[in-house]
Amino acid sequence: MVVLDALLALVLAGVAVATLNGLRRFRAVVLFVVFGLLLALIWARLGAVDLALAEAAIGAGVTGALLMAALDRLRRTESSRAVAGSAPSLWPVVLVALAAATVGMVAVLSLEPAGRPPVAFHLGASGVDHPVTAVLLAFRAWDTLLEVAVLVAAGVAVRAVGVVPSPPSTEAGPLQAGLLRLVVPVLVVLAVYLLWRGSHAPGGAFQAGALLAAAGVLVQLTRVPGPMDRPALWQRPAETIGLAVFTAAALITAALDVPLAWPEGWSKLWILTIEAGAAISIAVLLMRLFAGGAPVAAATSDPGKGRS
């Protein structure tokens, strides 16, 4: 077991260095996806299953596709690829990181273990059974609210950058369409399952949202134009519903008593509602990030002028 863990840790460090090494961008993208995979395995080995689920959902799904779309857009808009000599050496970074990691490990290993874990002690007061969800949505709900706001801000920023690029399309074909018919429903069901399960077992809004986003990315890649390309009435509401529900909950609880303090006995309902809204928003915002711009109506699309 120790051998397995040591091997995983070494390979992870190696992949991290290899990702940053050299000038080949596509290789770096693929290595980053592999890094995400190995990291998810390590989270699973460390017992942090929520993190493993989130890393798997984001790393295997959205991140790879997002980086590839970004690379494609970069290739088609960069004027010239002036490769200045060789890539900068990574040795200083590696040595500093090793030193910092050693110091950190020594510091952590010399700490006394907590006498009575505070989260486990107060779990009953939170209204949910799962400590991670309790921290995210009961004890530190304010932080989660701000995180959702950050994602909405990212969506606004992406819309402000320009319109959705329309890269040359590759024919999807019947097999890919058939794959969607299998995978998209499975992803939706998995997402709902993880969302509902978050209250008592590993799962939650972010994992569910990332799975839905991956389904959306698949659809966006298969259909031309995709769901994020043309303006539609559902887009803005879907992107903001998470923040809206969360803020409304904060305001209502502020009017009742203390903001973000869920009423006794009803906390599970409040938390589940907020998580559902957040999952939808996370999904649509990640899809917006993948699409890379504001939607544009078909009649006014102007090929070639000012956008790739």
Added chain:
Amino acid sequence: MTELLDAAVLLLAVTGAIFFLGGSLGLLRFPDVYTRLHALTKADNVGLGLLALGAALHLGDPWLIGRLALLWILVMAAGTVSCHLLAREAHREGRTSWRR
């Protein structure tokens, strides 16, 4: 009965692992895209299938067996479509099969 189960689990898990290893070795050693895709999909289908079957026999919980079956179907579907798409694009690029 348990010895039979032990033997079955052993056989399935080990064979599955061998197919995974074979898939990687094929990826490293085969000469062109098409043959490498062939090696790749064997690890997907057979390797994972046998391993999942062995794990299902070992663990025994019906929900778990259902999830393992779903997992295998998804990996097979993904592997099939990935292989098809990659081979189609390689063919469009004009790559011919490797000949000795």
Added chain:
Amino acid sequence: MREALFLVVAAVILFSILLGLVRVVFGNEPVDRMMAAQLLGTGGVGVLVALAAATGEAVLVDVALVFAALASVTVVAFIHRIWRVGEGPRDD
């Protein structure tokens, strides 16, 4: 006894992941790297299933399920965004 077997299987699959990693780092062209990444994804599923059988933690199968459901996304993105058939080979 069976737990040890599944641990060995997990180690073997991890080793085959390492072999695939060689193809990612030293591949000749993008297709090679992408195929290796696909194999590594399936390998990750395999390691998780083997670990689930070794430790009895059923939740690892859920992580594997998420990986399995998303196995196709990276390749589909590669086909539609990276591999441009008319534009000549590029590995940058």
